[in-house]
Amino acid sequence: MRPLFHPPLEHITIEAVLHALSDPVRVAIYAQIVASSCSQSCSKFLKVKQKAIPKSTLSRHFKALREAGLIQSERRGVEMHNISRCPELNNRFPGLIPAILNAYHVQMKSKMPAGNAAKRKPARRAK
Amino acid sequence: MRPLFHPPLEHITIEAVLHALSDPVRVAIYAQIVASSCSQSCSKFLKVKQKAIPKSTLSRHFKALREAGLIQSERRGVEMHNISRCPELNNRFPGLIPAILNAYHVQMKSKMPAGNAAKRKPARRAK
DNA sequence: TCGATAGTTCTACTATTTGGAACTATGCAA
DNA sequence: TTGCATAGTTCCAAATAGTAGAACTATCGA
Numbered sequence: 001m002r003p004l005f006h007p008p009l010e011h012i013t014i015e016a017v018l019h020a021l022s023d024p025v026r027v028a029i030y031a032q033i034v035a036s037s038c039s040q041s042c043s044k045f046l047k048v049k050q051k052a053i054p055k056s057t058l059s060r061h062f063k064a065l066r067e068a069g070l071i072q073s074e075r076r077g078v079e080m081h082n083i084s085r086c087p088e089l090n091n092r093f094p095g096l097i098p099a100i101l102n103a104y105h106v107q108m109k110s111k112m113p114a115g116n117a118a119k120r121k122p123a124r125r126a127k
Numbered sequence: 128m129r130p131l132f133h134p135p136l137e138h139i140t141i142e143a144v145l146h147a148l149s150d151p152v153r154v155a156i157y158a159q160i161v162a163s164s165c166s167q168s169c170s171k172f173l174k175v176k177q178k179a180i181p182k183s184t185l186s187r188h189f190k191a192l193r194e195a196g197l198i199q200s201e202r203r204g205v206e207m208h209n210i211s212r213c214p215e216l217n218n219r220f221p222g223l224i225p226a227i228l229n230a231y232h233v234q235m236k237s238k239m240p241a242g243n244a245a246k247r248k249p250a251r252r253a254k
Numbered sequence: 255t256c257g258a259t260a261g262t263t264c265t266a267c268t269a270t271t272t273g274g275a276a277c278t279a280t281g282c283a284a
Numbered sequence: 285t286t287g288c289a290t291a292g293t294t295c296c297a298a299a300t301a302g303t304a305g306a307a308c309t310a311t312c313g314a
Contacts, residue, residue: 002262010237014230019149023302024142043260054304059262078260078311093230095222103141103220110137129293170291181273186293205280205291256314263308270301277294284287 004066004073009092012069017093020068021100025053026061030070030084031104034097039074039081131193131200136219139196144220147195148227152180153188157197157211158231161224166201166208 021027028048033040042062046053053061062082065071069089074081086097148154155175160167169189173180180188189209192198196216201208213224 014227014234015149015151015154017230018145018154018227022142022146022149027142027145041260055261056263056304056306057302059260060302062261075261075310078258080261093226093233095226096230099220099222099226100141100145103144103223106220107141168291182292183273183275183294184271186291187271190293202279202292205289207292257312258314259310259312261308261310264306266303266305268301268303270299272297272299274297275295277292279290279292281290282288284285 004075006066006072007069009069009088012089012092014093014096016068017070017089017096020064020070023061023064025051025057026065027100027104029061030065031101033071033082034084034086034101039083041079041081043079131202133193133199134196136196136215139216139219141220141223143195144197144216144223147191147197150188150191152178152184153192154227154231156188157192158228160198160209161211161213161228166210168206168208170206 021030025048029045032045042058043055045058045061046055062071062073062080065082066073069085071082072085089097148157152175156172159172169185170182172185172188173182189198189200189207192209193200196212198209199212216224
């Protein structure tokens, strides 16, 4: 299996970080990883906000977070342990991650009328 | 011509804001609009960082910024006047925009080796 | 060695983005 | 007025990116 790629701190771009967190599922996953004290496996997120996420999609979401430099993933036995690279990132872009997470929580608290936070509809597959 | 849509403050989502600013051209345009004291027309940006931007693409970039709630656009005669909604936005998501702009400037100052900040290659058109 | 579990890759399909061409709206000069 | 230049939008086709089911790989524990 291909080794996991993690960008070095100085190659992390603001565009990649914002892109990774502009997806409602990914920002929810990331917020939970940051909030938890211990590392999180991918499969903890097979449901995100009452919505089932196919595991292939979940895998790609984690890859996106990892390659944007937001999380550090490590294979431990059969599962993956994910932790945030928050302290490191805060060194490169001071205050960025806290501000984004704060904004995310502000939005969650204001409980949008009918879950209209999604940026777009997911691709639908033909049967 | 269709009237310009501007989302009310409370409908602005963190996902839409991050998505709008995850494009290297849009974040550059937005940074310049925020930095300038007077309103900017779209056509001021037909070149962004030495790169020519087709005006149809530029038009869509401004629409994206507008509909994400980042800028306020007003038609004045033949041109459009664009100003940032920064103060308003800072009320909904405190510290978010300053942190993003700061990160953008940090990255610009560190002058990446060969302009590799782009999130992806642009679509190439067949001849 | 078998089976279960966790995650990745392949693949076909859908959604979004791009940029040239055509179009719309406004201003200005004759 | 008409004519035309300027500024921006919309249409269209092509390209890129994202989705999820199926098949696959890797590890663990009987």
